[in-house]
Amino acid sequence: MNKAKAYSAASATAPMASTTIPRRDATENDVQIEILFCGICHSDLHSVRNEWSEFMPTQYPIVPGHEIVGRVTKVGSAVTKFKPGDLAAVGCMVDSDGTCPECRAGFENFCPNMTLTFNSPDKHLGGVTYGGYSESIVVDQRFVLRVPSNLKLAGAAPLLCAGITTYSPMRRWGVGKGKKAGVVGLGGLGHMGVKFAHAFGAHVVVFTTTPKKKEDALRLGADEIVVSRNADEMQKHAESFDFILDTVSAPHDINAYLNLLRRGGNLTIVGAPPQPLAVAAFGLIIRNRNFSGSSIGGVAETQEMLDFCGKHDVTADVEVIPIQKVNEAYERLLKSDVKYRFSIDMASLKSE
Ligand code: NAP
Numbered sequence: 001m002n003k004a005k006a007y008s009a010a011s012a013t014a015p016m017a018s019t020t021i022p023r024r025d026a027t028e029n030d031v032q033i034e035i036l037f038c039g040i041c042h043s044d045l046h047s048v049r050n051e052w053s054e055f056m057p058t059q060y061p062i063v064p065g066h067e068i069v070g071r072v073t074k075v076g077s078a079v080t081k082f083k084p085g086d087l088a089a090v091g092c093m094v095d096s097d098g099t100c101p102e103c104r105a106g107f108e109n110f111c112p113n114m115t116l117t118f119n120s121p122d123k124h125l126g127g128v129t130y131g132g133y134s135e136s137i138v139v140d141q142r143f144v145l146r147v148p149s150n151l152k153l154a155g156a157a158p159l160l161c162a163g164i165t166t167y168s169p170m171r172r173w174g175v176g177k178g179k180k181a182g183v184v185g186l187g188g189l190g191h192m193g194v195k196f197a198h199a200f201g202a203h204v205v206v207f208t209t210t211p212k213k214k215e216d217a218l219r220l221g222a223d224e225i226v227v228s229r230n231a232d233e234m235q236k237h238a239e240s241f242d243f244i245l246d247t248v249s250a251p252h253d254i255n256a257y258l259n260l261l262r263r264g265g266n267l268t269i270v271g272a273p274p275q276p277l278a279v280a281a282f283g284l285i286i287r288n289r290n291f292s293g294s295s296i297g298g299v300a301e302t303q304e305m306l307d308f309c310g311k312h313d314v315t316a317d318v319e320v321i322p323i324q325k326v327n328e329a330y331e332r333l334l335k336s337d338v339k340y341r342f343s344i345d346m347a348s349l350k351s352e
């Protein structure tokens, strides 16, 4: 067993602080990675503050972080995919049984025995898994992804969650040329949604509560921007969308967006506010509309997304911060004040 520097929270109300955590010795199928950058997902914040206590209660101390890129430092004897010195990435999952129907269909994210990168029972060391706010991690090679060499690493890290979570439903629902796609909320997920919808060739409309994000939205690939608190602006888009991706992290009126779907259109929710949302039946019944959800993506699709990003030079727009600024970053995330993902430079952990 090795000791690694990390940042953890001791309770739902405690700030994140420096600590050390155990990491297992690499077994024959494991890849040991020195973490270079880790993105800050709003899910980290929901988990640290135990906001999802009803669905996945947090066990403390928690070390969050599931947008990981780094360099391989060691591999087990059976590892064929990686060698020391390679770039590597890890997303929201670190293990699954590999045999169930979901795993066999490429949906490891729905395997009943899947292990999340943090706050999941740790099959090797007991206790719970610890995530990417750390100097290193040891992961089964099946869950380690390749990073295209042309991508800037700080901006590549957020692809591992914000990237796949927006790429996957847009591919599934056929966002592309000739389609009108909306993205609700211009945060970490939302800005990746805009980049992908634009890259797929759709006409992209951003819905934001923050009018000053307008110029950024256009630069990121949006064709139009709607300030969602302006009813007139919303009304102009009534019954016109093929697809809308809702990335909002807090309670909000979902019916306002269902009403913007054309006949048979689809609204996919990926944002995960803890409170239930009220859906008006008539908003769905009229025009045969669909309301669906989506959870990250499987391993193969995550690699497909990374390769797409390599080919099209897509990365997240990041504010790189030292780990010592993580508590401040969380407060800014709550104010929708990030352009557009925080990426932690893990070299900053060395001084702890
Ligand atoms: P984020 O960076 O904080 O972005 C959320 C955006 O939602 C904000 O930038 C803001 O955009 C908008 N927003 C925030 N509060 C709002 C309110 N009260 N009313 C209306 N809009 C509001 O968060 P993120 O990291 O992108 O994550 C978004 C959500 O997705 C979180 O709940 C997270 O847990 C969830 N998530 C789900 C999956 C999945 O697999 N389904 C994966 C990752 C994350 P504007 O300023 O533009 O309005």
Ligand code: ZN
Binding pocket: 041, 042, 043, 044, 066, 161, 162
């Ligand atoms: Zn995430």
